[in-house]
Amino acid sequence: SQTIHQWPATLVQPVGSPLSLECTVEGTSNPNLYWYRQAAGRGLQLLFYSVGIGQISSEVPQNLSASRPQDRQFILSSKKLLLSDSGFYLCAWSVVRGTIYFGEGSWLTVV
Amino acid sequence: ELKVEQNPLFLSMQEGKNYTIYCNYSTTSDRLYWYRQDPGKSLESLFVLLSNGAVKQEGRLMASLDTKARLSTLHITAAVHDLSATYFCAVDSNYQLIWGAGTKLIIKP
Numbered sequence: 001s002q003t004i005h006q007w008p009a010t011l012v013q014p015v016g017s018p019l020s021l022e023c024t025v026e027g028t029s030n031p032n033l034y035w036y037r038q039a040a041g042r043g044l045q046l047l048f049y050s051v052g053i054g055q056i057s058s059e060v061p062q063n064l065s066a067s068r069p070q071d072r073q074f075i076l077s078s079k080k081l082l083l084s085d086s087g088f089y090l091c092a093w094s095v096v097r098g099t100i101y102f103g104e105g106s107w108l109t110v111v
Numbered sequence: 112e113l114k115v116e117q118n119p120l121f122l123s124m125q126e127g128k129n130y131t132i133y134c135n136y137s138t139t140s141d142r143l144y145w146y147r148q149d150p151g152k153s154l155e156s157l158f159v160l161l162s163n164g165a166v167k168q169e170g171r172l173m174a175s176l177d178t179k180a181r182l183s184t185l186h187i188t189a190a191v192h193d194l195s196a197t198y199f200c201a202v203d204s205n206y207q208l209i210w211g212a213g214t215k216l217i218i219k220p
Contacts, residue, residue: 042212043199043210043212044154046208090153097142097203097206099144100144100156102154102155103153105153
């Protein structure tokens with residue numbers, strides 16, 4: 001069966017510091033991968049999605065970036081965090097036109 | 112551009128009552144998803160509806176899809192406290208999901 005792992009689960013970072021969130025998927029090949037952000041009490045915002053290694057599409061302009069160095073690995077990064085980057089970050093995977101399955105999420109607080 | 116609207120956005124109800132959450136979308140789509148999110152947690156897939164007239168049921172939750180009306184409903188029967196959560200619908204559009212804003216459901220004993 002397929003599983004998705006995302007870490008770290010929580011982090012508190014100062015403004016201007018870098019960020020790296022990592023996500024890996026097991027039990028499937030060539031999945032579509034996604035990074036979503038959810039502000040407190042709000043809906044989901046798609047940040048990035050990837051249909052293959054090195055293929056990243058960005059949905060919104062921001063100071064975040066994503067990379068997919070391996071088929072089942074997806075990384076969300078920032079060189080300098082802003083207060084507005086605080087939120088709940090969710091990695092997810094799917095097959096083409098299939099149900100999206102989410103990781104456990106990472107709570108980021110920028111102080 | 113596909114838009115997805117859920118209503119109500121907030122619902123407080125008593126245990127034992129029935130209620131329906133609505134998900135309207137603005138352009139043609141042939142698949143719709145319902146997810147549940149508990150406070151502070153990730154999203155869990157509940158249903159995927161793939162065709163007009165599709166109906167799926169799991170316990171006290173039943174989802175249906177009317178593609179002609181561009182409407183999906185999530186019906187809660189005899190609500191129990193454990194169903195308190197935020198429920199999201201999402202509609203497939205050109206291989207991407209467009210998400211509703213979510214319905215926060217609180218069920219009081």
